[in-house]
Structures are given as C-alpha cells and as structure tokens.
Amino acid sequence: MWQRLMRMLVKELLQLKRDRWARFHLIVPPLVQMLIFGYAATFEVYHVGTVVLDRDNSQESRELLSRFSFSDRFRVVRIAHTDAEVAEAIDHDDAALAIVIDAGFAQTLRKGQPAPLQVIVDGTNSNTALLALGYLNLIVERYSSDYLADSLVRAQAAGPVQQPVRVEIQQRPWYNPDFNGRWFFVPGVVGSLTLVLVVSLTAIAIVREREVGTLEQLMVTPIRNYEYILGKTVPFFLIGLAEVCLVALFGSLWFGVPFVGNPFILLLGTVLFLFSTLGIGLLVSTTARTQQQAFATNFLVLNPMFTLSGFSFPIASMPQALQWLTYLDPLRYYLVVIRATFLKGVGLDLLWPDMLGMGVLGLVLLTVSVLRFKKSLD
Amino acid sequence: MTSVAVAAEGLTKRFGDFVAVDGIDFTVAAGEIVGFLGPNGAGKSTTIRMLCGLLRPSAGRGLVAGIDVAADPEAVRQHIGYMSQKFSLYNDLTVIENLRFFGGIYQVPRASLPERLAFAISMAGLEGREERLVSTLAGGWKQRLALGCAILHRPPILFLDEPTSGVDPQSRRRFWDLIHSLAADGVAVLVSTHYMDEAEYCDRVALINRGKLIDMASPAEFKRTNLGGELFLVECRPLGAAIARLQDTPHLLDVAAFGNSLHVLVEDSAYDSESLTALLRQGGVEVSLAHTIAPSVEDVFVRMIGRTGGPH
Ligand SMILES: Nc1ncnc2c1ncn2[C@@H]1O[C@H](COP(=O)(O)OP(=O)(O)OP(=O)(O)O)[C@@H](O)[C@H]1O
Ligand SMILES: [Mg+2]
Numbered sequence: 184m185w186q187r188l189m190r191m192l193v194k195e196l197l198q199l200k201r202d203r204w205a206r207f208h209l210i211v212p213p214l215v216q217m218l219i220f221g222y223a224a225t226f227e228v229y230h231v232g233t234v235v236l237d238r239d240n241s242q243e244s245r246e247l248l249s250r251f252s253f254s255d256r257f258r259v260v261r262i263a264h265t266d267a268e269v270a271e272a273i274d275h276d277d278a279a280l281a282i283v284i285d286a287g288f289a290q291t292l293r294k295g296q297p298a299p300l301q302v303i304v305d306g307t308n309s310n311t312a313l314l315a316l317g318y319l320n321l322i323v324e325r326y327s328s329d330y331l332a333d334s335l336v337r338a339q340a341a342g343p344v345q346q347p348v349r350v351e352i353q354q355r356p357w358y359n360p361d362f363n364g365r366w367f368f369v370p371g372v373v374g375s376l377t378l379v380l381v382v383s384l385t386a387i388a389i390v391r392e393r394e395v396g397t398l399e400q401l402m403v404t405p406i407r408n409y410e411y412i413l414g415k416t417v418p419f420f421l422i423g424l425a426e427v428c429l430v431a432l433f434g435s436l437w438f439g440v441p442f443v444g445n446p447f448i449l450l451l452g453t454v455l456f457l458f459s460t461l462g463i464g465l466l467v468s469t470t471a472r473t474q475q476q477a478f479a480t481n482f483l484v485l486n487p488m489f490t491l492s493g494f495s496f497p498i499a500s501m502p503q504a505l506q507w508l509t510y511l512d513p514l515r516y517y518l519v520v521i522r523a524t525f526l527k528g529v530g531l532d533l534l535w536p537d538m539l540g541m542g543v544l545g546l547v548l549l550t551v552s553v554l555r556f557k558k559s560l561d
Numbered sequence: 562m563t564s565v566a567v568a569a570e571g572l573t574k575r576f577g578d579f580v581a582v583d584g585i586d587f588t589v590a591a592g593e594i595v596g597f598l599g600p601n602g603a604g605k606s607t608t609i610r611m612l613c614g615l616l617r618p619s620a621g622r623g624l625v626a627g628i629d630v631a632a633d634p635e636a637v638r639q640h641i642g643y644m645s646q647k648f649s650l651y652n653d654l655t656v657i658e659n660l661r662f663f664g665g666i667y668q669v670p671r672a673s674l675p676e677r678l679a680f681a682i683s684m685a686g687l688e689g690r691e692e693r694l695v696s697t698l699a700g701g702w703k704q705r706l707a708l709g710c711a712i713l714h715r716p717p718i719l720f721l722d723e724p725t726s727g728v729d730p731q732s733r734r735r736f737w738d739l740i741h742s743l744a745a746d747g748v749a750v751l752v753s754t755h756y757m758d759e760a761e762y763c764d765r766v767a768l769i770n771r772g773k774l775i776d777m778a779s780p781a782e783f784k785r786t787n788l789g790g791e792l793f794l795v796e797c798r799p800l801g802a803a804i805a806r807l808q809d810t811p812h813l814l815d816v817a818a819f820g821n822s823l824h825v826l827v828e829d830s831a832y833d834s835e836s837l838t839a840l841l842r843q844g845g846v847e848v849s850l851a852h853t854i855a856p857s858v859e860d861v862f863v864r865m866i867g868r869t870g871g872p873h
Contacts, residue, residue: 190665194654201653396649403613403643404666405635 187406191414195388199418205384209422213376213430217437230258231315233280234272237262241289247300247326251282256318269303279305280315292330370440370521371494373430377453378460378488378514381423383481385464389415390477393468412553416461423457431525444524448531452520455541459513462548469555488512493519516540566591566718566749567612571621574607574772581607583772584621589749591717594740595777596763597753598858600866604772605753606646609720612751613643626718639667642711646722646753650707652696656687659695659710667714681709684739701732708739712748719743721752725759737762757859766858770866780858787861788826790814793837795823796850806844815864822850824860 199205233251237244251257260277263269272278283301291298302319304312392398401411431449434440467484471477490496491505492514498506509515516537523529531538567589574582582604589595597605610616612623614634623630626640650659660678669677682688685705687698695703704724711719721740725733737759744750744764752763760766760780767777776787797803800818807816807823812831817824825837832840834851841848 186668187666190662193665194651194658194662197658198651198653395652396645396647397651399615399645399647400643400649401666402615403638403641404663405638405668406666407635 184407184410187410188414191406191410192417195414195418198388199422208383209380209426210429213372213380213426214433216372216376217430217433229255231256231280231318232260232272232276232278233257233282234261234263234269234278235259236264236266236269236281236283238286239284239288243289243292243330244284247284247323248282250322250326251319254318254322256315273303273305276305279312280319282319295334370434370525371518373427373434374456374514374517374521375489375492375494376430377423377426377456378517379485380426381419381457381460382464382467382485383478384422385416385419385461386467386471386477386481387474388419389465389468390471390474394473408553408556412465412556416465419464420457420461423460424453427453440525442525443528444526445528445530446524448534449521449524452517452524452534452538452541455538455545456513456517456520458545459541459548462545462552463513465552465556466548469552488514491515510540511544513541513544516544564591565589565624566593566626567751568624569608569612569621570624572608572611572618572623573620574604574611574616575619580772582611585769585772585774587767587774587777589718589751591749592744592747593765594744594750594752594763596760596766597751597769598757598760598766598862599753599769603769605769606722608769609643609722609751609753613641613720614638639714640716640718642714642716642719644704644707644711644719644721644724646726648703648707650695650703650710653694655692655694656682656698656706657691659706660713663710664713669713677713677715681706681713685709686735700728701735704728704732704736705739708736712743717748719748719750719752721750723753723755726755733759757857757862760858760862768862768865775865784856784858784861787865788856789864790826790828791830791832792854792856792860793823793825793827793832793834793851794854795825795837795841795848796821797823797841797846797848799846802844803841803846806841806846810840815867817860817863824854826860826864 235248235251237248248259252259257280261268261272263272263281266283269281269283273281281301281303283303285299285301288298288300300323302316304316389398392401427449431442435442463484467477467480471480491498491501491509491512493509494514498509498515501509519537520534520541523534565588569585569587572582572585573580585604585608587595597608599605607616611618612625612630614630614637617631622632625637628636628640630637651662654662657678660681661674664674664678682691685702685708687702687706687709690698690702695706698706708721708724711721719740725736728736733756740750740752741762754760760783763780765777765779766783768775768783776783778786795803800821800823803823804816804818807813807825812828813825814828815824815826827837834853838848838851841851
C-alpha cells in the first residue's frame, strides 16, 4: 500500500510541478487578492457623510458640531430633527455616521460630569466606519481638552477646582454588531481562496485523468480505490495547508494583520476545512466526464457557498431557510474559525461547534464521494 | 500450451436496449495470439473491457487466469496487462517517470525494478530518451512504451486494444515482433486491430460483427473455409466498365477494387484466367493480367461483413 501511495504522490507532485496553470493559480491570485484587500483596507477617508441631531441646542453642542462641519474628514449632509430622520439618512446611504447630542449635554458638562455623545455608525463598511471613528475621536478629544482648559480658566476665577470634564462617546454601530476591524476581510479571503483552489484542483485533476484515459489504465492495475483517492487528495491537502500558511504569513508580515489566536487551533480548523473541500472536489469529479463539465459544476457549487458563507453578507440577516442552508457550507464554519483565531484569539471552548460542523461535513462528503467513485467506473 | 488463459462464456453487454456484445464464446490459450477483427462498433473494445473488469457483463461471464472477472475484478488485475484503445500514459511525465510510476503501482519488487525498467526501455527502443517528456515522442515509441508499462509486472495475459492504430508500418512491424516474443514466453495475447494484414500475424483470428462472434480460426483456415470460392487478381482498364461487366454474371460471387486492380471472387472452378479474360474483353475491357491469388484475410473479411450486414 505504501509503495503505491508514494508512487501516486510522487506522480501527482511531478505533474503539478509541470502544470503552469496550476502553479500560477496557486501563487498569484492569493497574493494579488491579499494585496488588494490589504491596501484597500488602509486607504484614508475624507468627507464621510454625516447626519447630526442636536437635541440640546446649547452653545456647547453647537460648538462641538461646528468642529465637524469645519473638518474635511466629515461632511455634514443633514441636520436631523428626529431619530427617524437619522435612521432614514443612514438607511439611504446618505450618511455613514450619525452624531446625536441628547438634551442636557451642556448641563452635564457644566456639572463636570462625562457628557454622553451618541455616535451611530453604518457598520456594513466597517473599514470606512473605523477610520471615521478615529477622526471623530480626535475631534471630540480636542474639544474636551479645550473645554477643560476653558473651564479651568473659569474655575480659577470662580474658586473651587472642578473635576476634569470630558465628553464620552457611546458607539452604536448598526448592521455589523460585532464591529469587526479593518482586517475583517483578509482572513475571509484566505478561506475563500483555499476553497476555490482545493475544490477546482482536486476535481480537475481527477476528471482530466478520466478524460485522457489514464484513469481507465489505472483501473486495471492493482491500485485500490482508497490509494488512488488518497494519492489524488493528499497533495492538494498539503497545498491547501501551504496556501493558508503563505497567505497568513504574507498578511501578518507585510500588512501586520494581527494574529492574536492560537495557531494550532487555526491549524485544526484548516485541516477540517480541507477535508470538506477535498470531499466537495471529489464529489464534483464523480459527476463530471469532461473538464468543462467539472468547471461548470465548480462554478455552480462554489458561488452559493460564497454567498452563504457570511463572507460579505451577514448570515443573521438572511431569510430563515437560507440560514439553515448555511449549515451545509464548510466555508461558513471556517470563516468563523479563521476570523476568531486571527483577530480575537477565541479558543476551542467557543469554536468547537464550528469544528464539529466541518468535521461532520468532511466525513459525509468524503464517504459519499469514495462510494460514488467506485460506482462511476462502470 | 493448452492451458486456457482467457475464456468468454456467453459474454454479453447491453447498453440500454442496444446489445453491444451478444453472447460471445471463445478461449485464448497460454502463449497464443488471438486477433480480434471487426468493423467499427463491432464490440471489440467492449469485450476486452469486460474481460479486464472495467465493465460488468450483462450476461455470461469472463474467466481470466481461472478467475471470474465480474465476481472478483481485483484478483484479476495482477495477472493482466492492458493497453486501452486510447493512448493512456502520462504525457506530462518523462519516459522513466511513467515506467517508475507503473512499476510502483504494480508493486514490482524493488530488487528487480531496475532490470525490468531497463528491459522495458530497450524493448521500446527508448535508450537515451529516458528523460524525454512522453508528449514529445513519436507514435511508434509511445505505443511501445505503453506496452512496456503494461508488462512491467510480467503478466501472463495481455489485452491490447488496437495497439498499432495510427502508427507507421515499420513501427507496427516492430510492435508485432514484440508481441510474438512475448507469446513465445507463454503470454496469452488478445489483440484487436483494424489492420487486416496484422491478422496474418495471429495464431487465430476472431471475426466480430454487430456484437456477434462470426468465426474464429487460424488465418489459413479462416480464409479457406470462409471465402467460398476462388480469387483472381485482374489488372485491367477501365475499372468501371470491368466492374459493370462482371456484375450479375453467373457463378461470379464478388468484385472489389483494390487500388487500380480488381479482386474477383468466382465459384470454385467456374472460371480460369483465360475464360475470365475473355469475358472481360467481350465487354471492351483491356486486360493486362489475370491470375488466381491466395486470398488475404481482408478479402475474406470484406466478404463476410458483406454477408452478415455492415456496421451498425
Ligand atoms: N458506455 C457505452 N454506452 C453506450 N454505448 C456504448 C458504450 N460503449 C460502447 N458503446 C457502443 O457499443 C458498440 C460497440 O462499441 P466498441 O467500442 O466495443 O466497438 P469496437 O469494436 O471497439 O469499435 P472500434 O473499432 O471503433 O473501436 C458501439 O456501437 C458503441 O457505440
Ligand atoms: Mg474499440
């Protein structure tokens, strides 16, 4: 068994080494995507559409809001008078940010207490939102310190020293409740690219043998089903692992994406994820006679998997039926694992359901495809 | 030499309503070369693929090395070598990489592997080309390499499905020499071919048409019993007029053009060269030569296919 398996592996690797198409697609697109997402994530923002609602209408509140009007980072697109108007501005994409000053703002400030400033952020574009929040913080801090300086001057005149005064920002991001950071997408890219590469390469590699006729030649040799399938999948398993490492390293070293989690948990997740992607690739290969059919099936299978994975659309806002469907999508689980380990350092105690999900999917997919593979000979 | 290596017993394959192979019976003995002849779609490949365990028979059974193929296809693998109709080595691997791969898959013992590889390379005449990508080899070399790969594990039974198609005559000749030397070592060979001249190299030929085995005999016997007459070679001009003259003539069985001469089949001792020449001259045909010839398998083949109905 080992001799045959080793021979299969050597052969696959040799073929892969000579396959320019595969080599190109293994290395170039992941890095290009990484660069695009990486650089897009660090762009500066100007003129963020902002809606303001001033319920206090005091000298202090007007002073604070005017600082936003004068900043080129923000553009006040609307002065709202009700919460509904604020919501409307954000819903219609007129504004990405709302600043709400409640009645009593000035009074609280004057008492020397932290005065709340409500900031509502459209979290769908978390990148813009985060950068905008940064500038907002700067403006508010400067306002606070100016106000403090003013009040100290006044306090000296009045006598007793007051408590330091500050404006406290209360963030209320909408639509992206976790408010994921600027690197939210980068780990997602890793998962999606791995999915595409592993599924396509596995399916194509087997279907090509079927199409060329070498599969028939192999079937009359004493090679066992599982030896052939292992020989075909192990290389792509290794490639998938290398791919994740490559992109993860590149992301960390080049862009400084934080990796705060446990690499072994990510490794475990990646292994389980690869099992299920290999299963999908094998399954596609059993349904296709030609490489074109395999390409078409890949396309049909992979697209819904993206959509359902939560990569760009939050699963929680999908219709219930679709939400159920997402449980069949390994990428769904992997995105959770990769984001959680990369960005949040979450452990197995929270991730085990996702690991289990991928494990079960992988097992079922691999079993079904191995059984189908046998049948598809006849 | 009488031990039976391959036996087909009522072997049948249906694809839906279509019967591709229809109750075929035959045997191949160890050391024997059996040639499968038949027009396109006759069922040659389907029969071979059933015997290799690639297709499940719809009825009947195939015994290979004494094993019922459908019952235990895996057990048969170690005993057989197979060259499919389609060239099926890895084009993106080199000669030696292909050989090593198949050697490994067949689990050729490590100790004897170098000697087997060397044998396959010299047999295929590929010395010095070990590192070439298979895709860059010419047809004859590819076929011999494929044969080399198929016999690395020294199988006692070989199935060759049109191994020489699309190969130049010299390479075909050389390929047949290889087959003969294998048979001399006791290997049973079942080989299908489109080239009628190759039938003469076989110990026995099996004629298949529309899924049925029509006849199986040695080439000499095959010709003797199946022709049903005497064959004349006639060189004459114009051919068209000659054919027209000979059609519907009593005791004249068949006329076929071969290049710029005619093969004329007549009932035994109905004509001799003089009377045939006279007959043609009456029709205004210029005859330069007319004499009896020994029929080739092709003559018999064409005649028999004509009798049993053309391809599907
Ligand atoms: N998998 C299949 N499904 C349906 N029909 C098939 C299948 N395989 C072969 N056939 C049909 O069975 C018949 C016999 O095919 P086969 O390949 O055995 O012919 P052959 O004698 O090898 O012909 P050729 O000389 O062209 O190779 C053909 O008509 C073919 O179309
Ligand atoms: Mg055929």
